[in-house]
Amino acid sequence: MSDQEIKASVLHAVKDLRVESRTLPPRSPEELQIRIASTGLCGSDLHYYTHFRNGDILVREPLSLGHESAGIVVATGSSVSTFQPGDKVALEVGLPCEKCERCREGRYNICKEMKFRSSGKSFPHFQGTLQERINHPAKWCYRLPDEMSLDVGALLEPLGVAVHAFRRSLMPKGANVLVFGAGAVGLLCAAVATIRGSGKVVIADIDAGRLEFAVKNGFAHSSFTVPMRRGKDVDESLAIAKETAGEIGKVDGVGEFDVTFECTGVPSCVQAGIYSVRSGGRLMLVGMGHPVQTLPLAAAALREVDIVGVFRYANTYPESIEIVQQAAKAGIDLTKLVTHRYTGLTAAPEAFQMAGRTKDADGKLVLKVVIDSMNEP
Template sequence: MSSTQVQASVLHGAKDLRIEPRNVPAPSEHEIQVAVHSTGLCGSDLHYYNHNRNGDILVREPLTLGHESSGIVTAVGSSVSNFSPGDRVALEVGVPCDHCHRCEEGRYNICKDMKFRSSAKSFPHFQGTLQGRINHPAKWCHKLPEGMSMELGALLEPLGVAIHAYRRSLMKPGMTALVFGAGAVGLLAAAVAKTKGAKTIIIADIDAGRVDFAVKNGFAHHGFVVPMKRGKDTEENLAIARETADGVAKVADDSGNAIGEVDVVFECTGVPTCVQAGIYATKPGGRVMLIGMGVPIQTLAMSAAALREVDLVGVFRYANTYPEGIEIATSASAPDLSKLVTHKYKGLESCPDAFGMAGRTKDDAGKLVLKVVIETA
């Protein structure tokens, strides 16, 4: 098999996407070639698109975005025996070194030499999935079961973040949880906790429409709309955070009793007042899961955490989550995760419109924007 020319969406600068030809060689011995079908857009993609950077990570060469993807196998390398052309797969787009201490203990998500598609952290950049075909190590591809849609296959990537967060939370069935942020990751975090047997899940967001969506579609038991307040200084912001935590504690459960403090907080916004409120809302001995990528420097009420032994736990991507993600996504007890895909676009030429929509909370018709998916096959 010789190289194949495909079209790729390439970022050359802030909001400067160009469709360009790219040669994809035959897959190497341990790779498979995949015709990319569905790619979901996430927050890091938006940062790169809008600013040509993601926090301190600068784009240093033309970069193809996209990493939440599924597709169809078109060719397999000579040593690959577990995939065949025509198989439908989800791509796990982080490729670790496989031999460092963290990789050997299974925590490959924090491998220092990780290459992650559509991230500009490594150089040369590991190109993303918004292109016609891509070669990827067979080890990091996962066969989709019959009946599972391609868009749901693409959602397995952000679902992996939620599963990884749940595992690190040490939650057990019967516990209570608060989720800050009712975007895609927050909704998935709530869905995982609910599927695993959480007694009560409260989801909190400044957007009443998102909170309503979460409760009506079974992602959470109860909702709380966070007041839009901003203090003039640290002391006032901490007071607002305490007020938010108090408001959550007064939410009534199904028996009419106030829920009070929760066992675990899944913080999916990165907004300082939400992180602060998460600490105040957690029971002594509980955990605050830091999922949202917010401002790099936070002001936190550390004494409120330390004196009650509230653990602040970082969550970065995922490891070994795809098989469980497939189980959850196809489970009858889980919410319908496909409802998170609110907007679909076809073709690479639609990428600018898709990125523009992904940066909104509602479309022109007033419909919620949760997850935008680009179909390229």
């Protein structure tokens, strides 16, 4: 085996994406070589593209973005017997150390030595999937059912976040659930709760179009349009958050919720999330938002409301594949989340610009943008 030349989309500075040639080294005995056919653009990718950083994580060298991905196996390492060329696979792109205590207890998503494709946290950076081909350990690849498209295969990554959040929520059957945020992850959290036997799922957002999509397509039972209100100080902001939670509780007469999934990271929504949960309930912090927030912790502590963090996922891909199949039987078409598709790495700048919008020029919702890096137009 020899080195191969491939094309890759590479971020050099703010909004500076270039298609470049890159040398792909020979695969190891444990790796698959995969033609990347679908990469969904995530909020973190957009942060890197727009700011050349994600929070306090700085990009320190040219970086290929993309981590929600699926593709086709073109070659297998000598020790791989579970895959063969032509297999459709989804990629789990975070590689933990597999030696630390967190890894040993199955919580490898919070491994301190995690290398995650398209993230600037580790250095040298672990390059993302906006490349024609990559070599990736077979251990972290999952064969897709014949009927599952590669675009849906790429959705298994954000779906994993929703599955992980659901697991940590300890949601009982028949629970009433509130989801703040009707973006892709919020919609997937709502879908998982619906499929897993919730009582009522109410989804809340400032975008009425996204809410209509959620209810019309079975992701949630009901919706609430959050009004754009801001307090002049902390006390007024908390009062507005409490009032908002009360108004949401009137939807379908639910009152308080057993579990709230907060998928925005917006302080006002986190505040309202605390007020929305019943005594002994759980607030799941799924959205990556403001790092420092003012929260009514007494309102949580005095009612024993658990505030639970959610970071990525662990051991979710097999269950996510099952959920996709169950969703189809339940009339929830996850393929509708992919609203815009671009062909070829040269289209990446246009795709990123679209991913930063809520509607396209024709007024169509923008939910999930994917790039097919396998074919050029």
